[in-house]
Amino acid sequence: MSLEKPYLDVPGTIIFDAEQSRKGYWLNQFCMSLMKAQNRERFKTDERAYLDEWPMTEEQKQAVLARDLNWCMRTGGNIYFLAKIGATDGKSFQQMAGSMTGMTETEYRDMMIQGGRSVEGNRYVGEDGDAQAHRQPQGAAGKKV
Amino acid sequence: MSLEKPYLDVPGTIIFDAEQSRKGYWLNQFCMSLMKAQNRERFKTDERAYLDEWPMTEEQKQAVLARDLNWCMRTGGNIYFLAKIGATDGKSFQQMAGSMTGMTETEYRDMMIQGGRSVEGNRYVGEDGDAQAHRQPQGAAGKKV
């Protein structure tokens, strides 16, 4: 792979480039299918059976079943596609975004009301901001450890 | 309409621009549907009924039923789309192109073997080439008059 990728040093961030797009092709196309009400119904009735209609990897299917959006993204998912899963579950974008941080819904919502996550320490991998790998998961989930 | 159209003074020629495209939208989309074998079958079984499934104008439908490609083009058809009708009828591009001149198949084929239609007199509307309006139809069809 010889795409230039100047964006690999941003913590907690996967840029959806051609490589990710190729990896996640069928996962994302499956998500697109959930834009039809009847497909949402079929998916909800038997998630596994519906997923098995798509040439996704087993890992992608597991990530969807687990509703683990970070895992979905590592396997090539893009948030705008994955949002169709959240919509099917009746979740908002805020709930979906928050779910990727390990924070509870309330914690994440409160963070946003207080002005959102600070960019300080979160610009480059290796700084000490709250989005850095060594500080995951965040919020109550992190404190429990 | 305020598209610039420097191509209106070419005889016997309709340039497929945005205006034609809009006019011919459903005619051309109907043609696209003939790229599926099962649609070709359905069309052949009952042409009128199949055409009536499309929001085409009555004139467009008549032009298709008549297999009058010049008429189809005047109503917004484009030759690459219309070719799907010819394909459904088992016609070649040469038969389709020839049919628009009024020449018989043999006349048109012979013209091509002899080097094709000359550009002389056929560059601008108002010259005296064989593609000019006052010299239609061509070949035997024209001589019969």
Place this chain on the structure above:
Amino acid sequence: MAKITASVFTSHVPAIGAAMDLGKTQEDYWKPVFAGYDFSKQWMKDNKPDVIFLVFNDHATAFSLEMIPTFAIGTAAEFQPADEGWGPRPVPKVIGHPDLASHIAQSVIQQDFDLTIVNKMDVDHGLTVPLSLMCGELDPKTDAWPCPVIPFAVNVVQYPVPSGKRCFMLGQAIRKAVDSYDEDLNVHIWGTGGMSHQLQGARAGLINREWDNAWLDQMIADPVGCANTPHIDYVREAGSEGIELVMWLIARGAMSDIVDGKVQGPAPTVKHRFYHVPASNTAVGHLILENN
């Protein structure tokens, strides 16, 4: 002759649409967001355009991974609000302007922008939320948007997305195209998306108030410099989805002070400016500029 008289810039957060559709606009959380658009709704009435050229991005709605156009112009007669998974928003359908849209497409392609022409496209929150914010709640059946809309979709989902500079140049080409249309039309151009937000990963929820406002200052006063902001700056400073801001540069580039890629005419008047955090995951920015 048609003329671009003003540009409107606004975030297009889906939750804003949901708040309007679910009657939550008077809740404490949402009140300050909508208050920022009170001026704008009146301004829209006082300055009703004949056509809105609306720059937005499709969020994996009309365009799947099968086909990803960098720039797509909608030339259809109408566009339906899309079902993004929650069901279609209860808003009026969008009436297009096929004639002006085709004219712009022709002119802009001849100015070496390699557009994709789209005749079938459902429009998602990227397009309908700005309309709702500027026009208020409308009944999907009995009301209509105030004027025809030409949807112009920019790829900001799959990298590489077009550069800010390319977007800025495109704006100038669009103005040239509008200027050469022979019907008298008052055209507004809207840039939507942004401001800082990130919808993914451990960094979700990033907001950068200082950067956003500095960027706004620069976009108004030094648009050429602003257009040179590299992609990576948006990602690093404004979050992975902050890249949507490149779309604002199309509308900015279409203003009359920009000639041959430089600021050469009188600066536009800032009629309104608004900034608020948060709406859902996002910082809301909003601006109205009028040509002088």
Place this chain on the structure above:
Amino acid sequence: MAKITASVFTSHVPAIGAAMDLGKTQEDYWKPVFAGYDFSKQWMKDNKPDVIFLVFNDHATAFSLEMIPTFAIGTAAEFQPADEGWGPRPVPKVIGHPDLASHIAQSVIQQDFDLTIVNKMDVDHGLTVPLSLMCGELDPKTDAWPCPVIPFAVNVVQYPVPSGKRCFMLGQAIRKAVDSYDEDLNVHIWGTGGMSHQLQGARAGLINREWDNAWLDQMIADPVGCANTPHIDYVREAGSEGIELVMWLIARGAMSDIVDGKVQGPAPTVKHRFYHVPASNTAVGHLILENN
């Protein structure tokens, strides 16, 4: 490093494909057409590329009027021969090169060409006929094309189509992109379509032997001048479908003698040149150029 070493130019008349598929190549009508490619088939074996970047136009096959991309690059792993109404051509499926294609897409978009990225596309005679002409008859099941192919589709169906100059500039951007790919690959770039032909109306069957050959002369020796040929000249002199020739300028612009839009390097060697009238409605032109 990858390198473009040669360019191939050829008409892509559908009847040529039909003649091959129906075993008519030895008929008197077709013999002289295929004889013009005898050299080329041997040359392909002696100079087997690792990848072919194949510029063609879709003829209302993969792209309907719903979406019309000016430039579309195929980044998929494979592409099926399309059913254009006569059933799919009995030729092998086309294997893509997703990695190089994505690299070129990224590089070329960053050079301000507004590509559409396509991951699902059946390929019509515009792409398969040139392959058949250069590689000979192949069994659709047991044979394969000699190497991966990156399909690059240009809109020449609905006006406005991109200018010759834009196509020529794009060729240069593609070469730059290929040059920056870090795997050692021998890449050929093919320009297809043309030469003079008109498939419509009272003027159907137009052929302009003199103009075609003068255009070929100029494309070889004075490509910059050739690229400036206005659209209307193609229509008037070479028939309404002669406009397909702008695609040859993409391949020509990708040759190494062109630097910064001008001829600055050593001219390519003309390895083969062929011209014949008719194939069905069309004048057949064919050229092989090797970089020096």
